[in-house]
Amino acid sequence: MQKLKDKIMKEGTVEKGHLIKVDSFLNHQIDTGLMSDIGAEFYRKFKNEKVTKILTIESSGIAIALMTGVVFNVPVVFAKKQKSLNLGDHLYACQVFSYTKQVTYDISVAKDYLKPKDSVLIVDDFLASGNALAGLVDIVEQSQAKVAGVGIVIEKAFQQGGDKIREKGIRLVALASIQAIEDGKILFAR
Amino acid sequence: MQKLKDKIMKEGTVEKGHLIKVDSFLNHQIDTGLMSDIGAEFYRKFKNEKVTKILTIESSGIAIALMTGVVFNVPVVFAKKQKSLNLGDHLYACQVFSYTKQVTYDISVAKDYLKPKDSVLIVDDFLASGNALAGLVDIVEQSQAKVAGVGIVIEKAFQQGGDKIREKGIRLVALASIQAIEDGKILFAR
Numbered sequence: 001m002q003k004l005k006d007k008i009m010k011e012g013t014v015e016k017g018h019l020i021k022v023d024s025f026l027n028h029q030i031d032t033g034l035m036s037d038i039g040a041e042f043y044r045k046f047k048n049e050k051v052t053k054i055l056t057i058e059s060s061g062i063a064i065a066l067m068t069g070v071v072f073n074v075p076v077v078f079a080k081k082q083k084s085l086n087l088g089d090h091l092y093a094c095q096v097f098s099y100t101k102q103v104t105y106d107i108s109v110a111k112d113y114l115k116p117k118d119s120v121l122i123v124d125d126f127l128a129s130g131n132a133l134a135g136l137v138d139i140v141e142q143s144q145a146k147v148a149g150v151g152i153v154i155e156k157a158f159q160q161g162g163d164k165i166r167e168k169g170i171r172l173v174a175l176a177s178i179q180a181i182e183d184g185k186i187l188f189a190r
Numbered sequence: 191m192q193k194l195k196d197k198i199m200k201e202g203t204v205e206k207g208h209l210i211k212v213d214s215f216l217n218h219q220i221d222t223g224l225m226s227d228i229g230a231e232f233y234r235k236f237k238n239e240k241v242t243k244i245l246t247i248e249s250s251g252i253a254i255a256l257m258t259g260v261v262f263n264v265p266v267v268f269a270k271k272q273k274s275l276n277l278g279d280h281l282y283a284c285q286v287f288s289y290t291k292q293v294t295y296d297i298s299v300a301k302d303y304l305k306p307k308d309s310v311l312i313v314d315d316f317l318a319s320g321n322a323l324a325g326l327v328d329i330v331e332q333s334q335a336k337v338a339g340v341g342i343v344i345e346k347a348f349q350q351g352g353d354k355i356r357e358k359g360i361r362l363v364a365l366a367s368i369q370a371i372e373d374g375k376i377l378f379a380r
Contacts, residue, residue: 030256113219
């Protein structure tokens with residue numbers, strides 16, 4: 001998606017540990033026009049998959065999931081990152097280790113919101129080591145729903161998360177795929 | 191907003207401590223059609239305020255802010271609930287006590303995303319004690335931007351949060367205002 005790549009080149013910065021910071025338009029401030037285009041693009045990519053739900057994880061996946069859900073006209077579900085006092089005990093849950101924050105946390109989805117008949121499109125902002133995404137796939141599998149596909153805004157293709165998902169036979173679409181970071185510069189995959 | 195009130199009556203439940211659980215359509219699963227209507231309604235209420243930014247707090251405010259920002263065609267900023275490794279040090283920050291979770295946490299917004307020229311519409315899902323909302327107002331004031339108004343999806347009008355904001359001369363609109371909870375039943379304000 002060229003508009004997204006242009007935005008990453010213009011406003012994205014590379015931080016310590018090959019972290020890519022896109023806080024100006026994706027995960028602190030949100031460019032609403034770009035987000036609408038991202039939702040429309042995921043619709044184009046997955047419109048034949050009979051998607052019944054969009055699943056993501058709080059917080060930065062929510063905006064992406066919402067704009068995708070609006071175009072598909074289906075509900076969005078976001079996995080919670082810790083057991084909340086407001087959530088009941090009937091949860092699908094999974095442990096996830098975050099390299100960025102160096103902590104292990106629980107992600108969970110109430111069983112009411114994923115059913116065996118669902119065809120679930122999973123979306124998220126970043127894919128790197130892929131632990132959060134693997135956790136979401138695990139939760140969909142626990143519910144016996146089908147993973148319709150995975151839509152990622154920015155994939156760091158030099159890390160292994162994407163391959164692990166593709167090896168499971170799941171279709172994964174990344175709107176911007178980063179091949180390498182060299183001398184602090186972002187190089188996109190062809 | 192009648193459609194919202196109908197949804198609350200149909201799917202909302204009252205938990206211990208007068209907590210209202212609306213996880214089926216507002217803050218775990220999201221009804222994308224209802225959320226679009228909420229964004230349009232906030233636009234109708236605040237369209238004359240020359241809004242330049244929508245501000246909310248992660249996580250459950252993000253969907254509301256996004257759908258509002260799409261209609262206003264302005265960026266969304268969401269305050270983060272703890273200092274993240276991905277955020278720089280140049281932050282507006284404020285401490286907030288959560289009655290629901292019984293913890294004090296920091297909320298912060300990078301200084302880059304709120305400027306003195308901004309006219310900021312603050313939106314959130316719930317307003318009860320109003321601590322999170324007061325923190326967001328404080329952050330806007332730190333930035334010397336103007337608070338254009340506050341849009342709340344569900345106000346518990348029997349708690350004091352809303353009054354504290356109105357006493358500051360800030361216009362607050364709640365799309366559903368709950369007057370009381372009696373015997374586990376939700377009673378709306380007239």
